[in-house]
Amino acid sequence: xxxxxxxxxxxxxxxxxxxxxxxxxxxxxxxxxxxxxxxxxxxxxxxxxxxxxxxxxxxxxxxxxxxxxxxxxxxxxxxxxxxxxxxxxxxxxxxxxxxxxxxxxxxxxxxxxxxxxxxxxxxxxxxxxxxxxxxxxxxxxxxxxxxxxxxxxxxxxxxxxxxxxxxxxxxxxxxxxxxxxxxxxxxxxxxxxxxxxxxxxxxxxxxxxxxxxxxxxxxxxxxxxxxxxxxxxxxxxxxxxxxxxxxxxxxxxxxxxxxxxxxxxx
Numbered sequence: 604x605x606x607x608x609x610x611x612x613x614x615x616x617x618x619x620x621x622x623x624x625x626x627x628x629x630x631x632x633x634x635x636x637x638x639x640x641x642x643x644x645x646x647x648x649x650x651x652x653x654x655x656x657x658x659x660x661x662x663x664x665x666x667x668x669x670x671x672x673x674x675x676x677x678x679x680x681x682x683x684x685x686x687x688x689x690x691x692x693x694x695x696x697x698x699x700x701x702x703x704x705x706x707x708x709x710x711x712x713x714x715x716x717x718x719x720x721x722x723x724x725x726x727x728x729x730x731x732x733x734x735x736x737x738x739x740x741x742x743x744x745x746x747x748x749x750x751x752x753x754x755x756x757x758x759x760x761x762x763x764x765x766x767x768x769x770x771x772x773x774x775x776x777x778x779x780x781x782x783x784x785x786x787x788x789x790x791x792x793x794x795x796x797x798x799x800x801x802x803x804x805x806x807x808x809x810x811x812x813x814x815x816x817x818x819x820x821x822x823x824x825x826x827x828x829x830x831x832x833x834x835x836x837x838x839x840x841x842x843x844x845x846x847x848x849x850x851x852x853x854x855x856x857x858x859x860x861x862x863x864x865x866x867x868x869x
Contacts, residue, residue: 616719618727625723632716636709639845643696646852650690652859653852657768658785660852661792665760666691673767698753705747707804708841748805758797765790771867782869785854792851795844802833802840 619625646653646662653660654671666673668680669691679689703709714720721728736744768786770778800806810830812819820827833840857863 615727616729617722619723619725621723621725625726629716629719629722632712635842635845636713636716639849642849643852646849646856647692647696648688648690649856650688650692652856653692655785655855655858655865656772657770658783658789658855658858658865659764659767660692660855661761661764661789661796661848662696662852663692664757664764665695667694673764695757698750699757702747702750702754702800703841703845705744705750706841707747708837710744748808751800751803751805751809754800754803758793758800761789761793761796765793780869781867783865783867785858785865787868788851788854792844792847795840795847798833799837799840799844801830802835802837804834804837806830807834 643662646660653663654666654673659666659671659673663669664673665675667675668678670678671691674691683689715722719728720730736742765786768789769780769782771781771783772778807827807830810821810827811817812821817824817827854863858865
């Protein structure tokens with residue numbers, strides 16, 4: 604297999620004997636990740652139109668400080684520097700961003716799409732040496748397992764946001780149970796993020812109890828197989844959750860700006 608693969612490669616960046624459209628996948632990944640980074644960065648710095656009634660954008664959850672009714676500790680602290688732009692999203696987005704950036708799947712994706720390391724299998728890359736992830740700065744990628752713990756905490760807050768999105772204040776000031784399109788949007792977001800985080804490779808290792816024997820798994824073979832089932836579709840969970848979390852912010856933002864109306868299903 605190794606000899607067959609090496610026979611397809613020639614010296615030089617992008618040189619290969621492959622005849623298929625090998626560049627389609629890295630190009631699609633480049634465009635997809637770039638689009639998400641641009642939108643999420645723009646949305647994070649807005650600091651407004653991130654909530655609508657009982658809906659809260661996942662980019663801003665949990666809202667530690669802020670001006671919305673969802674804020675945990677009230678408005679912007681007085682000690683916040685005047686010269687420094689404030690947005691509730693900037694206080695928390697580093698955690699989910701770190702989880703995705705250090706994700707095993709995303710590493711392999713953006714290494715190819717952005718760094719051409721290599722662009723694809725059996726395709727020449729623009730470097731001669733390879734140091735791997737055992738040297739600085741890529742050795743920092745090993746913090747992924749710790750970002751997993753933070754991601755699980757965020758899932759709790761996002762689930763609470765779905766619960767809050769089930770209660771609406773009527774014209775008479777009374778709070779009543781209901782389901783809107785926004786409720787479903789936020790619920791689907793939790794499902795997709797849950798499938799992505801709970802199927803993470805580090806989660807699989809954690810559920811396995813850090814052992815080499817499945818019999819030593821924390822919740823037994825059934826729990827380990829459940830996580831492994833999610834792990835087999837990790838790439839699909841990764842992309843679906845990535846775009847849906849951006850869509851969730853977009854939906855709440857459009858409702859807040861009055862561009863669209865939230866349809867009440869129940």
